[in-house]
Amino acid sequence: MAKRIDVKDLDMYYGDFLAVKGVTMTIEPRAVTALIGPSGCGKSTFLRSLNRMHEVIPGAYVKGEVLVDDQNLYAPGVDPVGVRRRVGMVFQRPNPFPTMSIYDNVVAGVKLNSKRMKKSDMDDLVEASLKGANLWSEVKDRLAKPGSGLSGGQQQRLCIARTIAVKPDVVLMDEPCSALDPISTLAIEDLINDLKSEYTIVIVTHNMQQAARVSDMTGFFNLEATGQPGRLVEYDDTQKIFSNPGQKATEDYISGRFG
Amino acid sequence: MSTTSAKPRGVHDAPRYGDRIFAGAATGAGVIILLVLAGVAGFLLWQALPALTASPEDVRGGKGLFEYIYPLAFGTILTSVIALVIATPLSVGIALFITHYAPRRIALALGYVVDLLAAVPSIIYGLWGVYVVAPASVPVATWLSNWLGFLPFFGPSPSASGRTTLVVGVVLAIMILPVMTAVNREVFLQTPRLHEEASLALGATRWEMIRQAVLPFGRSAVISGAMLGLGRALGETMAVAIILSTAVGVHWDIIGTANSSTIAADIALQFPESSGLDVNTLIAAGLVLFFITLLVNMAARWVVSRRSEFSGAN
Ligand SMILES: Nc1ncnc2c1ncn2[C@@H]1O[C@H](COP(=O)(O)OP(=O)(O)OP(=O)(O)O)[C@@H](O)[C@H]1O
Ligand SMILES: [Mg+2]
Numbered sequence: 001m002a003k004r005i006d007v008k009d010l011d012m013y014y015g016d017f018l019a020v021k022g023v024t025m026t027i028e029p030r031a032v033t034a035l036i037g038p039s040g041c042g043k044s045t046f047l048r049s050l051n052r053m054h055e056v057i058p059g060a061y062v063k064g065e066v067l068v069d070d071q072n073l074y075a076p077g078v079d080p081v082g083v084r085r086r087v088g089m090v091f092q093r094p095n096p097f098p099t100m101s102i103y104d105n106v107v108a109g110v111k112l113n114s115k116r117m118k119k120s121d122m123d124d125l126v127e128a129s130l131k132g133a134n135l136w137s138e139v140k141d142r143l144a145k146p147g148s149g150l151s152g153g154q155q156q157r158l159c160i161a162r163t164i165a166v167k168p169d170v171v172l173m174d175e176p177c178s179a180l181d182p183i184s185t186l187a188i189e190d191l192i193n194d195l196k197s198e199y200t201i202v203i204v205t206h207n208m209q210q211a212a213r214v215s216d217m218t219g220f221f222n223l224e225a226t227g228q229p230g231r232l233v234e235y236d237d238t239q240k241i242f243s244n245p246g247q248k249a250t251e252d253y254i255s256g257r258f259g
Numbered sequence: 260m261s262t263t264s265a266k267p268r269g270v271h272d273a274p275r276y277g278d279r280i281f282a283g284a285a286t287g288a289g290v291i292i293l294l295v296l297a298g299v300a301g302f303l304l305w306q307a308l309p310a311l312t313a314s315p316e317d318v319r320g321g322k323g324l325f326e327y328i329y330p331l332a333f334g335t336i337l338t339s340v341i342a343l344v345i346a347t348p349l350s351v352g353i354a355l356f357i358t359h360y361a362p363r364r365i366a367l368a369l370g371y372v373v374d375l376l377a378a379v380p381s382i383i384y385g386l387w388g389v390y391v392v393a394p395a396s397v398p399v400a401t402w403l404s405n406w407l408g409f410l411p412f413f414g415p416s417p418s419a420s421g422r423t424t425l426v427v428g429v430v431l432a433i434m435i436l437p438v439m440t441a442v443n444r445e446v447f448l449q450t451p452r453l454h455e456e457a458s459l460a461l462g463a464t465r466w467e468m469i470r471q472a473v474l475p476f477g478r479s480a481v482i483s484g485a486m487l488g489l490g491r492a493l494g495e496t497m498a499v500a501i502i503l504s505t506a507v508g509v510h511w512d513i514i515g516t517a518n519s520s521t522i523a524a525d526i527a528l529q530f531p532e533s534s535g536l537d538v539n540t541l542i543a544a545g546l547v548l549f550f551i552t553l554l555v556n557m558a559a560r561w562v563v564s565r566r567s568e569f570s571g572a573n
Binding site for chain 1: 451453454456457458459460461462463464467471472475476478
């Protein structure tokens with residue numbers, strides 16, 4: 001079930017260092033939202049605050065609210081573990097568990113929920129998730145082989161399969177194609193397109209064409225000056241951002257005169 | 260001045276002496292280790308030969324070499340296995356606490372204390388075993404005897420002095436704890452952040468993350484660490500010699516008054532008063548210890564390599 005995310009005046013800190021300041025935005029369900037901006041402006045930091053992975057780093061915390069279907073993820077008493085089960089994440093570098101087979105990688109998250117599952121249901125889930133990640137035909141004959149034996153692009157799709165196997169409401173992707181060749185990149189972009197009918201997707205990318213190709217909405221993050229916290233400068237329909245941005249900084253960035 | 264030739268840069272006329280010297284030194288060191296190992300084995304074999312060929316009645320104990328050595332080998336392995344059974348989970352637990360649970364300052368202090376344990380001489384552990392652990396073990400042994408007496412390890416009449424195989428196992432466990440903890444701590448620290456985060460992002464609790472990412476990653480190192488510890492436990496002499504009240508023969512009861520001695524302790528205790536064939540017998544026992552240690556190491560290597568496909572090294 002795709003969910004809407006409302007971010008309200010969110011500040012993200014690493015210890016004393018305010019990395020991103022005052023983000024307010026509404027992320028639409030069943031749509032792809034792209035986050036762009038120069039390096040170090042806080043895209044990853046913001047993305048990680050959407051599933052409470054930010055606070056995994058010692059000393060890191062946030063102020064503000066992130067509402068998923070009107071429930072604040074940062075309300076007291078909310079278990080971050082539960083949040084992460086609802087808001088899945090795909091990382092920049094493919095990170096399948098090297099000690100697990102392809103099969104076990106896919107069900108790694110499901111097993112955590114620790115409800116006993118019949119073997120046949122598990123098999124079905126693995127097949128559905130791998131099909132969902134466009135990987136099934138390539139690996140169906142070697143499910144027992146280690147996941148680390150796959151190519152980079154296959155590993156990334158395996159990670160996507162692992163993420164969607166737990167049926168999250170939201171899928172976050174931090175530069176999911178930056179370590180991949182153009183063909184694998186296209187495969188993943190197609191996949192993102194397929195996934196958006198079921199999930200809310202937020203993707204960070206440095207590739208303008210990619211943002212333009214896959215996303216419905218685009219947010220541009222920027223630093224006002226070095227040493228200043230990052231901010232969400234502009235957030236609008238992708239078409240609008242790329243054809244007629246409202247801010248000079250956005251225009252400079254997407255036309256390559258910057259960053 | 261400089262006599263640069265017309266050759267392209269990077270093509271060396273002069274041999275790289277540094278490289279050669281280093282390669283030579285490394286090869287030499289490797290060869291020396293092999294020679295020493297072969298030398299030790301050769302010496303043991305040569306010195307043990309009279310005992311191997313002697314008629315059974317002449318060997319100490321009067322029943323032959325095999326009858327003399329195998330209860331000692333049994334005692335050696337039993338005490339070491341007890342030590343390993345205790346120390347492995349403990350060292351994994353301490354290492355996990357230091358690397359993943361404790362606040363930084365406590366982690367540092369605890370790591371330091373554990374390292375310090377390694378510096379305590381084994382004779383001190385022996386004394387501590389006799390005066391502290393042994394008396395303290397008596398009620399535990401009584402309890403074990405009452406409630407788990409159906410197991411062959413816990414006989415009906417526990418030792419009143421507590422100088423038992425069990426206590427030796429416990430003391431050996433403490434002795435091998437530092438090296439095992441150090442190995443585990445290092446490898447747990449090296450768990451790729453990427454895999455820990457993968458697990459957390461799937462909604463793993465800290466303990467689930469440890470089971471999913473940290474322990475599998477550290478598995479082979481934990482085994483190697485255990486083998487290092489086992490090596491030390493197998494060869495430990497003084498602590499065992501001081502603590503254990505021994506009796507001839509094989510004794511499965513680890514809390515009784517009659518305990519099988521170990522090879523190393525037996526050599527240490529008997530050697531000063533031995534001469535002639537008795538010395539050869541003891542050396543034959545040493546040879547057996549040598550082979551047990553070699554076997555343990557080879558087994559460990561095999562276990563570690565068996566699943567290397569899944570080790571995460573690729
Ligand atoms: N673990 C950390 N500890 C302290 N500061 C950090 C940490 N991670 C990131 N930062 C800081 O937070 C700011 C935002 O970093 P972030 O990684 O979110 O940028 P980004 O937009 O994702 O950059 P990139 O495009 O290069 O990935 C930077 O100033 C960075 O130095
Ligand atoms: Mg980033």
